[in-house]
Amino acid sequence: MKKYKCKICGYIYDPEVGEPRTNTPPGTAFEDLSDDWHCPKCGAGKIRFYALG
Numbered sequence: 001m002k003k004y005k006c007k008i009c010g011y012i013y014d015p016e017v018g019e020p021r022t023n024t025p026p027g028t029a030f031e032d033l034s035d036d037w038h039c040p041k042c043g044a045g046k047i048r049f050y051a052l053g
Contacts, residue, residue: 004030004049009042
């Protein structure tokens with residue numbers, strides 16, 4: 001699974017770790033996040049992320 005980086009603040013979503021601040025469990029692919037998921041650091045929407053690698 002690919003990591004995704006926020007264009008606004010640089011936060012990196014790592015699907016192997018998930019995101020406890022948004023109750024996202026480990027193993028959740030970025031593509032499987034709900035459309036209203038947002039960056040836990042700056043609040044940017046999924047559209048503001050890009051794939052790394």
